[in-house]
Structures are given as C-alpha cells and as structure tokens.
Amino acid sequence: MSKVLVSDPIDQAGIDILSQVATVDVKTGLKPAELIEIIGEYDALMIRSGTRVTQEIIEAGTQLKIIGRAGVGVDNVDVPAATRRGIVVVNSPEGNTIAAAEHALAMMLSLSRHIPDANASVKRGEWDRKTFVGAEVYKKTLGVVGLGKIGSHVATVAKAMGMKLLAYDPFISTERAEQMGCQLVELDLLFQQADYITLHIPKTPETTNLINAKTLARMKPTARIINCARGGIIDESALAAAIKEGKIGGAALDVFESEPLGESDLRSLGKDIILTPHLGASTTEAQVNVAIDVAEQIRDVILGLPARSAVNIPGLGPDILEELKPYMQLAETLGNLVGQLAGGRVETLTVKLQGELATNKSQPLVVAALKGLLYQALRERVNYVNASIEAKERGIRVIETRDASARDYAGSLHLEATGTLGTHSVTGALLGDKEIHLTDVDGFPINVPPSKYMLFTLHRDMPGIIGKLGSLLGSFNVNIASMQVGRKIVRGDAVMALSIDDPLPDGILDEIKQVSGIRDAYTVTL
Numbered sequence: 001m002s003k004v005l006v007s008d009p010i011d012q013a014g015i016d017i018l019s020q021v022a023t024v025d026v027k028t029g030l031k032p033a034e035l036i037e038i039i040g041e042y043d044a045l046m047i048r049s050g051t052r053v054t055q056e057i058i059e060a061g062t063q064l065k066i067i068g069r070a071g072v073g074v075d076n077v078d079v080p081a082a083t084r085r086g087i088v089v090v091n092s093p094e095g096n097t098i099a100a101a102e103h104a105l106a107m108m109l110s111l112s113r114h115i116p117d118a119n120a121s122v123k124r125g126e127w128d129r130k131t132f133v134g135a136e137v138y139k140k141t142l143g144v145v146g147l148g149k150i151g152s153h154v155a156t157v158a159k160a161m162g163m164k165l166l167a168y169d170p171f172i173s174t175e176r177a178e179q180m181g182c183q184l185v186e187l188d189l190l191f192q193q194a195d196y197i198t199l200h201i202p203k204t205p206e207t208t209n210l211i212n213a214k215t216l217a218r219m220k221p222t223a224r225i226i227n228c229a230r231g232g233i234i235d236e237s238a239l240a241a242a243i244k245e246g247k248i249g250g251a252a253l254d255v256f257e258s259e260p261l262g263e264s265d266l267r268s269l270g271k272d273i274i275l276t277p278h279l280g281a282s283t284t285e286a287q288v289n290v291a292i293d294v295a296e297q298i299r300d301v302i303l304g305l306p307a308r309s310a311v312n313i314p315g316l317g318p319d320i321l322e323e324l325k326p327y328m329q330l331a332e333t334l335g336n337l338v339g340q341l342a343g344g345r346v347e348t349l350t351v352k353l354q355g356e357l358a359t360n361k362s363q364p365l366v367v368a369a370l371k372g373l374l375y376q377a378l379r380e381r382v383n384y385v386n387a388s389i390e391a392k393e394r395g396i397r398v399i400e401t402r403d404a405s406a407r408d409y410a411g412s413l414h415l416e417a418t419g420t421l422g423t424h425s426v427t428g429a430l431l432g433d434k435e436i437h438l439t440d441v442d443g444f445p446i447n448v449p450p451s452k453y454m455l456f457t458l459h460r461d462m463p464g465i466i467g468k469l470g471s472l473l474g475s476f477n478v479n480i481a482s483m484q485v486g487r488k489i490v491r492g493d494a495v496m497a498l499s500i501d502d503p504l505p506d507g508i509l510d511e512i513k514q515v516s517g518i519r520d521a522y523t524v525t526l
C-alpha cells in the first residue's frame with residue numbers, strides 16, 4: 001500500500017480520498033530535519049503553505065512520486081529540484097480563487113473604513129466616531145496588478161461597486177481586459193492614477209519588490225495598497241516608511257516576505273495598516289475545494305494515472321489531457337521503438353506531428369516521445385516530468401515539426417532518431433478503437449499493431465527469404481505471432497516486422513544477419 005504524508009492541516013474531505021488508495025499519516029508542524037528524517041518512507045506529500053519543500057527534503061524523498069500543494073502558489077516547493085527527480089508537483093489552480101478575491105475586497109473595504117481599529121476601540125469600551133472617518137470606494141480608481149483568476153473576480157466585483165478599473169498584466173489582451181471592464185495600462189500609469197492598488201500576481205524575479213521606495217513615490221499620497229498575493233512583491237521596510245511619512249494612504253497585507261511575520265515596523269502603523277496571517281484561502285469552502293482537488297490528483301498518480309493540474313508537466317492541462325491520452329501512449333511506444341532501432345547514442349530526435357495532431361495543443365506528445373526514447377536507458381526513472389530535462393542533459397537535440405496537410409490518417413506521429421549508429425524512423429497512428437498501429441518503418445509502409453517482442457529486418461524482397469527466416473526462428477523455438485512485409489517496389493528493398501511470443505535468444509540476431517538477402521536486423525522489446 002502506498003504511503004502519503006500530509007504535513008499541513010488539510011480538510012478531512014481530502015484525507016478521505018487519499019485513504020481509498022494509501023495509508024495516510026497526518027503530521028503537521030514538523031521541523032525541516034524531522035521531515036527529512038521521515039520523508040523517505042512516503043510516495044506522496046500533501047502540503048499547504050506551511051511546509052517548505054526544499055531540495056534537501058526532495059532528495060531525502062527517495063520514494064516520492066508526487067507533491068500536492070492544496071492551493072495555488074507553489075513557491076514553497078523547489079519545483080526545479082522536484083522536476084529533476086521526476087516528481088510531479090500539482091496544485092489546485094481554482095479551488096481558492098473566490099476566497100482569495102473576497103479577502104482582497106474585504107481588506108480594501110476594511111482599510112477604507114478602519115473597521116479593525118474601530119472594532120477594537122469599541123471592544124475597549126470607547127465610542128470614538130471622529131478618528132474612524134473613512135473613504136468610499138465608489139467612483140474611485142482601482143488598479144489591478146495581475147488580471148488572472150483572482151484579479152478578474154476582484155475586478156468584476158469592484159466594477160459592480162462603481163469603481164473605475166485600471167489593470168496591468170502583460171500576458172493578457174486588451175479585449176480580455178475590456179470584457180472585465182478594465183482599461184489595460186502601463187504599470188507606471190496605474191501607480192500614478194490608482195486610489196487603490198491590489199496585487200494578484202505570482203512572486204517571480206520580475207515581481208519581487210515591484211512595490212519599492214521608487215514606485216511608492218509615484219503613487220497618490222492617499223493611495224492604499226492591498227496584497228493578498230505573495231510576500232516579497234512589496235518591499236516591507238519601504239512600505240512602512242511610506243505610510244509613516246504620509247507618502248501613501250495605507251496598506252492591507254495578508255502575505256509577508258517571511259511568514260510567520262516576525263519583528264516588523266508594519267505592526268506599529270495604527271489604523272492605516274491591516275495585517276492578516278495569510279488568510280486569503282482560509283474559508284471552509286476553499287479548503288474543501290483544494291483538499292479534494294489535490295487529493296484526487298495524488299490518488300490518480302498513485303493509481304498510475306496522470307495528474308490534471310501538474311505545474312511541472314508542460315501543457316498537460318485537464319482539458320487536453322483527456323483528448324491526448326491515447327496519443328501519449330502512441331508517442332511513448334514510437335519513442336521507445338525508434339530508440340531501439342537507432343541503438344547507440346541518439347543525438348537528434350525529430351518529432352513530426354501530422355494531420356489533426358499538428359496543433360500547438362499536441363506539444364505534450366513530444367515529451368511523451370522523449371519519455372519513450374529514454375526508457376531503455378532510464379526505465380522507471382524517466383517520466384513526463386523529467387523527460388525533457390533528461391534529454392537535454394544527454395545532449396539530445398529535439399526538432400518538432402508539424403504537417404497539418406498529412407492525410408493518411410486523421411492524426412499520425414512520425415519520429416526520426418539520428419544517432420551514432422545511423423538514422424531510423426517510425427510512424428504510427430491510432431486506428432479502429434484507438435488501437436496503436438505502426439504505419440511506417442524506415443520509410444517502408446506497414447500496418448501492424450506493436451507487440452512486446454518484435455523483430456525487424458531490412459532485406460532484399462526476393463523469394464525464399466521469409467521461409468529461411470521462419471525456419472531459423474523455428475530452430476530456436478521462437479514462435480512467430482504475426483509477420484508483415486513493407487516494400488516500395490517489387491524485388492527492391494523491404495522491411496519485415498515480426499511479432500514474436502518471447503524475447504529472441506542470445507546470438508540468434510547475428511545468425512539472422514547472416515541469412516542471404518538480409519541486410520540488417522533489429523530486435524525490440526516494448
């Protein structure tokens with residue numbers, strides 16, 4: 001039975017799903033050294049934002065297949081280290097969108113009306129109505145930095161409250177922004193014109209300290225900043241100084257450079273600052289959503305199925321996964337086959353996506369082909385996560401081409417491997433009930449389903465060859481399950497593809513190559 005470690009508090013709904021397929025240990029609050037000590041026993045690790053999954057932890061997790069982050073941001077996981085080790089990292093891209101957006105909106109309104117401090121003063125027994133005079137958001141300008149899932153929801157609700165919306169997001173179109181009632185502008189203009197600035201971007205090298213002394217100086221003296229995205233996007237000391245000196249109006253922060261927040265000037269800024277302990281996703285609904293979403297993916301990976309929201313498997317989103325699944329198997333089989341035909345060290349793999357596969361959505365097939373190609377060298381250590389990295393590290397050049405006009409089959413895949421021993425190619429398609437068929441080997445048309453053990457010959461198309469080969473295999477007690485010859489012209493060169501019931505015994509390949517008319521022979525195990 002597989003073992004899953006849950007190292008942060010996760011809703012029971014997620015634990016129940018994991019328990020269907022694994023032994024689940026919930027151990028929260030572990031110190032890094034404690035986690036390193038036990039992680040080697042586990043096949044999967046499920047976390048929220050509390051656990052930092054460092055390279056050291058990943059390296060100690062010798063059995064780990066998947067790390068599941070019950071939330072959006074995976075910045076607490078060393079994803080490159082996991083990728084190198086072939087560990088899938090999954091998240092829940094949408095489970096807490098509404099919770100985080102509502103928290104940002106609540107922060108904006110609370111900051112405008114000083115609700116936390118007014119509440120505290122009444123609870124202290126005071127009745128002070130002068131200190132807490134606020135500001136309306138109606139007709140004010142909200143600058144949304146990052147118009148993704150959370151930013152879009154904030155924008156939609158803010159629009160309904162009568163706010164004017166500016167947005168900055170270099171990765172979305174003007175039309176998309178306009179659909180949400182936002183005017184897409186440069187960041188500088190947003191900083192200058194916004195009364196409220198709300199951040200909904202990931203923390204990346206480009207966004208680290210995006211709000212700093214310089215950018216704060218460009219804002220209105222009444223501007224209020226809300227950060228429910230990630231700590232470190234704001235330079236906290238610069239922000240504290242700007243609020244103290246009246247250079248901006250205030251800030252509401254849910255996330256911090258270092259969490260939990262330690263000693264900080266931010267704590268002493270009174271009613272112009274609101275601090276919450278990373279509560280954006282902390283609603284009952286969001287926690288159920290993310291726990292189920294991530295637990296289902298861990299369960300699937302344990303059962304040998306692909307995960308729908310893997311952050312380190314390029315292009316393998318849930319929608320295209322379903323469509324591509326049978327073709328992924330085709331690509332892997334062809335990669336494995338062409339790698340064995342090429343023998344030696346493969347230097348270049350050309351992947352030609354043909355017919356209806358000639359779309360950008362088919363990019364994962366290239367990864368699947370590489371996984372197949374590397375299988376003989378790496379066995380179970382290669383997977384969709386690390387196949388591209390492993391290929392790069394081995395200096396394999398990958399050329400991807402598309403030919404939408406190829407019409408032999410609805411969609412087919414052609415792989416050509418060039419290596420130290422020469423060049424070989426295979427083509428395959430899905431026929432009938434999505435059954436994999438080899439449709440071409442080294443330029444010779446054939447039509448055979450691949451089998452576990454196969455023998456391919458390149459020979460001269462002349463009488464007697466098939467008989468001689470059959471007798472030779474028979475003398476070694478090798479049973480032929482099926483045989484097909486592919487040729488371009490009568491009595492020219494031809495390829496023979498044989499499916500055999502058992503692996504070829506040692507030494508027989510050399511004898512096959514001695515048969516008159518046979519130029520070369522290759523044995524393949526798929």
Ligand SMILES: NC(=O)C1=CN([C@@H]2O[C@H](COP(=O)(O)OP(=O)(O)OC[C@H]3O[C@@H](n4cnc5c(N)ncnc54)[C@H](O)[C@@H]3O)[C@@H](O)[C@H]2O)C=CC1
Pocket residue numbers: 071072073074093096097100145146147148149150151168169170171172200201202203206207228229230254255278279280281282
């Ligand atoms: N406080 C909390 O508890 C929570 C925080 N988050 C955080 O909120 C943030 C946003 O999450 P989602 O909306 O789900 O992500 P998303 O991926 O849907 O949207 C992010 C947007 O940021 C844009 N972006 C990326 N780099 C940018 C840049 N340099 N400048 C401007 N825009 C840029 C992207 O184009 C994208 O549209 C993430 O950092 C996530 O970790 C998410 C959930 C809960």
Ligand SMILES: O=C(O)CCC(=O)C(=O)O
Pocket residue numbers: 048049070071072073074096278279280281282
């Ligand atoms: O797990 C949490 O509460 C944090 C959520 C979060 O920050 C995220 O999903 O990115």
